[in-house]
Amino acid sequence: MSARTTCRVMPASVVFCIVVTLVAAVRYCPVAHGGETIVPESSQDSQSNPAKEVQPPESGDNASNKDFVVIKYDNAGKRQWLRRYDGPGKGDDWVTASAVDRxxxxxxxxxxxxxxxxxxxxxxxxxxxxGKCLWVRRHAGGIPKAIGLDENRNVYVGGEGGIIKYSSAGKFQWELPGAEKWTVSKYGDVITAHQSISYYISIKYYNSDGNFQWSKTFEPYSYSWEFSLRGIHTDDYGNAYIKYYMYYHEDSCDSESLRMYDRNGVFMWDTDFYILGNNGFGFSYIQSLYIDDELNVYVAGQYI
Incomplete structure (x- = not known):
């Protein structure tokens, strides 16, 4: 296997799908990634660019009546078809994440x-x-933030209202508690992360049957007085990578950090991306993250 890349070459018979929401005019919807998406089989990068927060419209606002819309273009940019979905409530419906399989x-x-x-x-x-609709599934839970596929094309959707697994045929498999951040491995292992009000980060690991495997809780370095959970990622082996932000009180600067656990919950390492500038201050932000098949980790971002 090779490292995942932002884009991959697709056969001429496979075309791009753009998911949009109709308001007064068409606007593009965010595609979820990494801890906020998890699309191992998608043409998108599955390890970077977490999904943007989507603000809900007014409940049941029939005047705007936003709908799901999926448009397919061929590799020459010619539109092939358009499909629109209006839910049973005849109110607002909007897409938060999408994926394409092989x-x-x-x-x-x-x-x-x-x-x-x-x-x-x-x-x-x-x-x-x-463009044929193969199935539609609805589930109580509010707003899903991400969608993911495993190597068998099982489908995982969820957010803080719960994480749902469907088979490739759309059959409900199981439901897990909701999570602030989550991801799924190609094996169907689901990894969740949550930041508690007591300044701890908790990670839980479930297998493809939805059975709990292990959990870990950690507190970022004691000399940082502010931190936040930023995302969770996985690699081709099902290892877990937790990304979090820290503000260093002693140095008056902030950075992002990354912690790794293997698939069995064994702690491997923790590192921070902190660069001290000539003025004594440093600010580092991770914008994207890649993990190759040798478990080398590549991060890119910005330094202020």
Missing amino acids: KGNIYVTGASWGGENVGYEYATIKYDGT
């Missing part, structure tokens, strides 16, 4: 208004490459 199937998930007595639900749709 067979050219398209998966979208987002929040869909189910009516005044239901509120927002997860809505997940699978289309084949011709």
Whole structure:
């Protein structure tokens, strides 16, 4: 195997899918990645660029009536088809994440208004490459933040309202508690991360059957007085990488850090990306992260 890259060459028969939401005009929706997405089979980078926070519209605002829209273009930029989804509540529906598998199937998930007595639900749709809707699944939970696929094209969607697994045929498999950040390995292992109000970060690891395997809790370095969980990533072997931000009180500067556990929960290492400038201050931010098949980690970001 080789390291994942931002783009990969696709056959001429496989085309790009752009997921959009219709408001007054068409606008592009964010694609979730890494700890906020997890799309090992997608043409997108599955280890960087966490999904942007999506602000919900007014509940049941039929005047705007936003809908899911999926558009397929061929490799010459010619539109092949457009599919629109309006949920049963006839209110606002908007996409939060999407994925494409190696067979050219398209998966979208987002929040869909189910009516005044239901509120927002997860809505997940699978289309084949011709635009045929293969299945639609709805689940109580509010707003899903990410979607992921394992090597068998099982589908994982979720956010803080719960993490759901469907088979490739759309059959419900199991549900896990919601998580602030989560990711899925190609084996179907789900890794979640949560920051507690007591300044600890907790990680939980589940196997592909949804069974709990192990958990770890850690507190960032004691000489930092401010920190936040930024994301969680995995590699081709199912190891876990937790990204978090720290503010160093003694040096009056901040940086991002990365901690690794192997698939069995054994702590491997922890490092921070901190560069002290000539003026005595340093600020470092990770924008993207890549892990190759030899477990070398590459980070890119900015230094101020």
